[in-house]
Amino acid sequence: MPSLRILRAVGVLAVIVALNACSYTKLDTGTFTRPAEQDGRVLVETAAFQGVTPTRVTYTDPTILEEYVLYRSQMGQAEVLFSEILPRYRRKAVIEFDKLISASVPMWRFNQGQTIRYSESFPVENEFTSFWVQPYRQVEAGRDCAGFSSRWDIRADDPESRPSKIMFGYHCAPKGTAFDAAAATALIKAIQIRGISVPLRVESAYSLNKEVPAPPKDAQNLNLVLAQDGGGGGIAGLPEFPLLFSRHYRSFDGRFCTLC
Numbered sequence: 001m002p003s004l005r006i007l008r009a010v011g012v013l014a015v016i017v018a019l020n021a022c023s024y025t026k027l028d029t030g031t032f033t034r035p036a037e038q039d040g041r042v043l044v045e046t047a048a049f050q051g052v053t054p055t056r057v058t059y060t061d062p063t064i065l066e067e068y069v070l071y072r073s074q075m076g077q078a079e080v081l082f083s084e085i086l087p088r089y090r091r092k093a094v095i096e097f098d099k100l101i102s103a104s105v106p107m108w109r110f111n112q113g114q115t116i117r118y119s120e121s122f123p124v125e126n127e128f129t130s131f132w133v134q135p136y137r138q139v140e141a142g143r144d145c146a147g148f149s150s151r152w153d154i155r156a157d158d159p160e161s162r163p164s165k166i167m168f169g170y171h172c173a174p175k176g177t178a179f180d181a182a183a184a185t186a187l188i189k190a191i192q193i194r195g196i197s198v199p200l201r202v203e204s205a206y207s208l209n210k211e212v213p214a215p216p217k218d219a220q221n222l223n224l225v226l227a228q229d230g231g232g233g234g235i236a237g238l239p240e241f242p243l244l245f246s247r248h249y250r251s252f253d254g255r256f257c258t259l260c
Contacts, residue, residue, distance in 0.1 A: 026224065026242060026244070027217070027220060027221055027224055029061055029242070029244060030059050030060055030061030030242070031059070031060050031061070031214045031215075031220065032057060032058070032059055032215075032220040032221075032223040032224045032227070033057070033058050033060075033214075033215060033220075033223060034056060034057055034058070034223055034226075035056055035058050035067075037053055037054075037056070038201050039194075039200075039201060040054070040056045040058075040067070040069070040194065041058075041065075041067045041082055041193055041194050041195060041200075042054075042056075042067055042069045042080050042082045042167075042191070042192075042193060042194075043191065043192040043193070043194065043198070044069075044071050044078055044080065044187070044190060044191055045190045045191075045192060046186070046187055046190045047075070048071075048073055048075035048076045048078075049071045049073055049075075049076075049078070052071055052072070052073050054069050054070055054071045054072075055068075055069070055070040055072075055226065055230065055231055055236075056068065056069050056070075057223045057224070057226055057227035057241070059227075059241070059242040060086070061246075062086070062089070063085060063086060063089045063093050063246040064083060064084070064085055064086060064089075064093070064095070064245075064246040065083060065084055065086060066081065066082070066083040066241070066242045066243060067080075067081070067082045067083070068080075068081055068227040068238055068241050069081075069082070069169075070230050070231075070236050070237075072236070074174070075173070075174065075177075076171055076172055076173045076174060076177075076179070077110065077171070077172050077236065078169060078170065078171040078172075078187070079108055079110065079169050079170060079230070079236060079237075079238065080167060080168070080169035080191075081166075081167065081168055081169060081238060081241070081243070082165075082166075082167045082193060083095060083097075083165070083166050083167075083243070083245075084153075084164060084165040084166075085164040085165070085246060089246075090153075090164050092248060092249075093164075093246045093247060093248050093249065094155050094158050094160075094162035094163065094164060094246070094247055094249050095151070095162060095163050095164060095165070095166050095245050095246060095247070096162060096245045096246075096247045097151065097163075097166050097168075097243065097245050098151070098162075099149070099168070100149075101118075101121060101132060101133075101134040101147040101148065101149050101168070102116075102118055102134065102147075104147060104149055104168045105134075105136060105147040105170055107238060107239075107240060108169075108170060108236075108237075108238060109229065109230065109235070109236060109237040109238070109239055110170075110172065110230075110235055110236055110237075111138065111145075111170065113140075114138040114139065114140055114141060115138075115139040115140060116136050116137070116138065116139070117136060117137045117139055118134055118135070118136045119134065119135040119136065119137075119181075120134070120135075121133060121134035122134075122181065124148075124184075124185050124188040124189065126188050126189045126191055126197075127189075127192070127197040128152075128192075128193060128196050128197040129150050129152040129165075129167075130150060130152075131148045131149065131150040131167075131188050132148065132149050132150070133146055133147070133148045133181075133184050133185065133188055134146065134147050134148075135179070135180065135181055135184055138172065141175060142175045142176065143172045143173060143174070143175050144172070144173050144177070144178055144179035144180070145170055145171060145172035145173070145179060146170065146171055146179060146181075146183075146184035146187070147168070147169070147170045148167075148168065148169060148170070148171075148184070148187075148188055149166075149167070149168040150166065150167050150168070151163040151165070151166045152165050152166075153165045155249065157251045158249045158251070159249075159250070159251075160249070162247070162249065165196075167191075167193075171184070171187050224241070227241040227242075228240075228241050
């Protein structure tokens with residue numbers, strides 16, 4: 001039988017592991033920053049948000065980038081999550097996200113606690129990919145809205161055909177203001193992504209390769225809370241941010257795709 005000393009040592013080790021597991025949070029998984037507006041990725045260039053500076057929070061780890069964006073004005077509110085596998089991992093990792101719009105719409109805090117009545121979904125093409133769009137109504141609030149979702153750059157050698165880029169979000173008009181399928185289509189066509197459909201600002205080759213120091217942990221924590229709560233006391237935010245949905249994958253022959 002094991003000695004009392006060994007049993008005590010095992011017990012201490014188990015407690016340490018449990019404490020470490022409990023203290024490990026999303027804040028420990030990567031870096032949370034608030035990019036300068038000219039460095040943000042998602043642009044929603046509609047009349048409703050003309051002159052509006054959105055709230056942005058970017059999450060990065062060695063594999064993936066996730067950008068949370070909140071646009072808000074007297075003409076409506078839109079929130080978007082854009083994510084892409086970073087270039088050095090584009091042939092090694094994919095994004096595991098295939099939720100229907102009816103499953104992604106309730107992820108947003110703004111839609112939680114509402115009875116959602118969905119209309120028929122339809123496809124819309126914009127400059128860089130195709131989207132599915134689904135109008136819906138917040139019954140209690142009386143708002144007309146539309147959810148949207150897209151996944152593209154599908155890895156051809158991934159047996160599950162998963163993407164390296166995704167975007168999903170919603171737009172809600174103010175109570176009493178119509179937001180129909182035509183308005184939703186116009187919104188999707190107005191979405192741009194810096195670095196994909198429009199140039200990403202780069203001052204110089206030096207800037208491109210310069211290592212930017214991470215913000216202090218307390219600042220990163222504030223950024224995380226901002227994305228999860230939208231800075232709006234429960235009327236915006238993506239509580240599950242970041243989604244941490246990058247996955248290394250095996251190609252058709254069963255190998256992990258590290259060199260393909």
